[in-house]
Amino acid sequence: MAAVSVWQKSSFSSDEDAPNCLEVAATQGALRLRESEEPGTVVTTTATGLAALIRHIRSRR
Numbered sequence: 001m002a003a004v005s006v007w008q009k010s011s012f013s014s015d016e017d018a019p020n021c022l023e024v025a026a027t028q029g030a031l032r033l034r035e036s037e038e039p040g041t042v043v044t045t046t047a048t049g050l051a052a053l054i055r056h057i058r059s060r061r
Contacts, residue, residue, distance in 0.1 A: 005032060
């Protein structure tokens with residue numbers, strides 16, 4: 001039986017029911033990211049990979 005992912009919306013979402021939110025789910029050894037308007041499209045990464053992406057985005061400001 002496949003494990004069910006528990007998705008959590010970003011705290012930056014303006015509204016609990018807003019359709020354009022980043023959602024994250026933690027699994028064994030990985031993080032899964034998706035856009036709430038496209039729940040079938042999921043990006044899987046590690047905590048290290050996500051931290052590197054966030055650092056890169058912040059450095060580009």
